[in-house]
Amino acid sequence: MPTRRFFLEGLECACRIGAYDHERLGPQRVIIDAEILLADGSEPQSDSLDEALNYDLIRNAILEIAGSRHFDLQETLARELYDALGALPGVAAVRVRTAKPDAYEDCREIAYELSGL
Numbered sequence: 368m369p370t371r372r373f374f375l376e377g378l379e380c381a382c383r384i385g386a387y388d389h390e391r392l393g394p395q396r397v398i399i400d401a402e403i404l405l406a407d408g409s410e411p412q413s414d415s416l417d418e419a420l421n422y423d424l425i426r427n428a429i430l431e432i433a434g435s436r437h438f439d440l441q442e443t444l445a446r447e448l449y450d451a452l453g454a455l456p457g458v459a460a461v462r463v464r465t466a467k468p469d470a471y472e473d474c475r476e477i478a479y480e481l482s483g484l
Contacts, residue, residue: 371405383437399429402462420457441465441470441479449481460484
């Protein structure tokens with residue numbers, strides 16, 4: 368049986384994140400990726416959104432959590448995203464990656480990943 372996955376890549380949002388005083392002055396850019404493994408037997412049997420995991424739910428859950436409060440750690444943000452996405456209907460496993468592209472001038476990004484895949 369084939370595996371089915373959704374990928375959300377490069378969702379850029381403003382997030383209040385960081386443990387240092389200068390990071391608490393305002394939101395920072397955070398880039399979020401998510402990979403969602405769908406459960407066996409959850410494939411739509413017709414061409415109807417009612418039978419599928421609407422990927423608006425994935426995107427909206429990420430944006431809601433990222434904008435909900437201040438996070439000191441990427442690890443905490445990733446865990447909240449991981450738990451929320453894992454609770455969506457028909458989801459078997461999740462991988463979440465958060466990245467701060469502006470943390471260091473000499474790095475493209477600093478990132479954290481949490482995966483149950």
